[in-house]
Amino acid sequence: MQARIVMLVDLDYFYAQCEEMRKPSIKDKPVVICVYSGRTEDSGAVSTANYIARKYGIHSGIPISLAKKKLKDAKIEGIFLPVDPPFYKKISDKIMEILRDYADPFEQVGIDEAYLDVTQRTKANYIEAEGLARKIKKNVLTKEKLTCSIGVGPNKLVAKIAADVQKPNGLTVVRNHDLASFMSPLPVRRLVGVGKKTEKKLEILNIRTVGQLSKFDIQRLIDIFGKKLGTYFHNASNGIDNTPVQERGIPESLSRISTLKENTKNLSVILNKAYNLCDEVHAKLSKRGLVYRSISIYVVAVDLSVHSRSKTLENPTSNLKTFKKTVSELFEKFLIDSDLEARRIGVKVSNLTKTEAEQKQLMNFF
DNA sequence: GAACAGAAAAC
DNA sequence: CCTCCTTTCTGTTC
Numbered sequence: 001m002q003a004r005i006v007m008l009v010d011l012d013y014f015y016a017q018c019e020e021m022r023k024p025s026i027k028d029k030p031v032v033i034c035v036y037s038g039r040t041e042d043s044g045a046v047s048t049a050n051y052i053a054r055k056y057g058i059h060s061g062i063p064i065s066l067a068k069k070k071l072k073d074a075k076i077e078g079i080f081l082p083v084d085p086p087f088y089k090k091i092s093d094k095i096m097e098i099l100r101d102y103a104d105p106f107e108q109v110g111i112d113e114a115y116l117d118v119t120q121r122t123k124a125n126y127i128e129a130e131g132l133a134r135k136i137k138k139n140v141l142t143k144e145k146l147t148c149s150i151g152v153g154p155n156k157l158v159a160k161i162a163a164d165v166q167k168p169n170g171l172t173v174v175r176n177h178d179l180a181s182f183m184s185p186l187p188v189r190r191l192v193g194v195g196k197k198t199e200k201k202l203e204i205l206n207i208r209t210v211g212q213l214s215k216f217d218i219q220r221l222i223d224i225f226g227k228k229l230g231t232y233f234h235n236a237s238n239g240i241d242n243t244p245v246q247e248r249g250i251p252e253s254l255s256r257i258s259t260l261k262e263n264t265k266n267l268s269v270i271l272n273k274a275y276n277l278c279d280e281v282h283a284k285l286s287k288r289g290l291v292y293r294s295i296s297i298y299v300v301a302v303d304l305s306v307h308s309r310s311k312t313l314e315n316p317t318s319n320l321k322t323f324k325k326t327v328s329e330l331f332e333k334f335l336i337d338s339d340l341e342a343r344r345i346g347v348k349v350s351n352l353t354k355t356e357a358e359q360k361q362l363m364n365f366f
Numbered sequence: 367g368a369a370c371a372g373a374a375a376a377c
Numbered sequence: 378c379c380t381c382c383t384t385t386c387t388g389t390t391c
Contacts, residue, residue, distance in 0.1 A: 014377095035380035045380040047377095060377080063378040083380090110377050110383080193385095195375045228386065257381060294369085304379065305372095312369060344380085 003176070005129045006245060007116040008151045008159035009099055009136065011092070012168035014112035015048040018088050019081055021145050030056060030071060030078040034064050037259035042068060044259075047083050051168060095144050102136055107245045115156050117245035126152070130173050137171065154179070157241035161190050179239040184211030191236050193229070201225075213237035250290065250352050255298075256280050257346025263302050265341050267332060274327050277347045282320045289355045291316040295323060297330040298346035299338075309334050316353055323349070 011017070015033040020026060030053035036044040042065045049058040049067070056074050058067045064080070071078040092111045100106045103116035122128035133150045140148055149170040151162025158179065162172040165186075174182045188194050188202050188210055201224070207213050214237035222230030235241065256277040264270065274297070285292065296310035309330045313322070327347055 037380065043378080045378090047380070061380080064380095065378065085381095112377075193375070197374060226387070252384065253382090255382065259380070296370095300379095308371060310370060346381090348383095 003124050004117060004119045004154060005122055005124055005126065006153060006156050006159045007103075007118055007129070007133060007136075008156065008163040009114050009116065009140075010149045010151075010163045010167065011095065011112040012147045012149055013048055013050050013054075014092075015083060015088055016050040016053075017146055018091050019079075019084075020050065021091075022087070026079045028052070030058065030076060032058055032064075032067050032078055032080050033083055034067075034080055035083055036064070039259060039261060053078060091144060091146070095140055095146065098139055098143060099136065102132060103245070105245050105247050107247060109248075115159065115245045118152075126173060126175050130171070133171050133173070137169075154239070155241040156243055156245065157192060157236055158183075158239055160192055161186065164190060183237065183239045184209060184214065186210045188213055188237075191233075193232060193236070198225075210237045250354065253348050253350035253352065254281050254284055254290070254292075255296075255346055255348035257298055257300075257344055259344045260342060263341040263343050265335055265339065267328075267335055270331055270335075270342060270345055271328055274331060274345055274347055275324055277345075278320065278324050278327055281347060281349060282318075282323060285318060285349065290352045291318045291355050292349035293317070293351035293353075294349065295326045295330070296348040296350065297327055297334065298344075298348065299331075299334060299340065299342045300344035300346075301340040302343050304343070305340075307334070307338065307340065310348075310350075312351065316351070318355065323347075 016031045019031060019033060031050040032046055032053050033048045034044055035047050044064045046058060046060055046062050046064060046067050048060055056070045056076065058070055088111060096108050096114060099114050099116060103118060104120050105117055107115040109115065118129055118132055122132055129152050133152055137148060137150060140146055147169040149163050149167035151159040151172050153159040153162050153174040154176050158174050162174045166172045187208060189199050191210065207216060213233055218230065218234040221233050225233065258273060258277060260273060293316045294310055294312045296308050299307045301307065311326055311330060
């Protein structure tokens with residue numbers, strides 16, 4: 001593959017920034033967007049926090065009660081708001097539409113991130129790419145009143161890390177010439193694919209920085225992490241990533257998961273909740289004109305261990321009755337041979353394809 | 367090669 | 378005290 005220029009546009013502290021836009025008076029306070037689980041008054045976790053809240057150690061994933069305690073200890077008033085996904089989705093859609101026009105091709109990742117291959121419209125020139133990034137930032141700010149951080153680099157991996165190192169409202173350009181000096185001092189945690197567990201494993205091998213990882217014997221990496229991850233680490237630590245920017249087509253799966261009011265192993269209590277989740281997944285499916293062939297259930301046990309069961313059907317379907325029937329069978333079986341108390345439960349459909357009608361529409365296009 | 371379950375990560 | 382959603386990989390089993 002010849003030289004590319006790839007951008008990663010990341011909408012800053014997205015949910016919290018959307019709320020700030022809706023109500024600018026909260027902008028100078030810690031804003032904490034919460035997923036309330038409904039068990040008790042403040043049970044649940046933080047989804048997103050603005051940068052003022054982050055200064056007090058409030059990050060996504062921590063318990064809401066802990067976030068409140070942190071602000072209380074600091075004697076600071078915070079704004080706690082429940083997530084409003086439809087609102088964020090609308091804003092995201094508008095922004096993604098703007099971004100898409102700058103890319104060739106374009107790849108949205110999640111609700112607040114997108115990769116843009118800008119090789120063509122910048123003629124592979126980094127000066128042009130930086131100018132384009134500024135233009136994009138200005139455009140998003142003018143049209144949607146939101147800031148974003150952009151990373152520009154020779155591939156997705158570098159663009160992503162570049163966007164990460166300076167935020168919010170950042171712009172970081174990494175040219176091939178600066179690749180090694182940019183990458184090698186970074187902690188391995190910055191690499192996509194290195195989370196908490198992998199960081200620990202690498203630390204045991206005395207690998208803390210990307211530079212140290214790049215010097216580590218590739219065969220040893222493969223022996224320890226497997227072929228895929230081992231070779232990925234070797235390449236990634238050298239800033240090499242050939243994965244193309246690709247428009248996302250049909251999703252792999254659609255799921256809904258939710259926390260139970262109380263821990264239980266009672267089938268009817270679980271099914272009552274599960275059927276509601278089925279309804280929601282079903283609604284999403286029909287809106288997108290998708291059918292599925294596989295159905296899964298999830299149980300997050302009291303100890304937070306995650307368990308799943310699944311069944312693949314003979315033929316693709318979108319029949320809600322079939323969905324619920326299968327879900328009930330899977331939960332019933334699970335409860336018989338597991339005896340775990342469920343804290344959270346979920347349902348998922350996968351093996352997705354377009355409906356007949358949608359397929360035809362697509363054919364007419366040609 | 368497909369189905370299934372779990373782990374890990376990122377969002 | 379511990380949300381929610383999606384993807385990718387691995388090992389196992391048939």
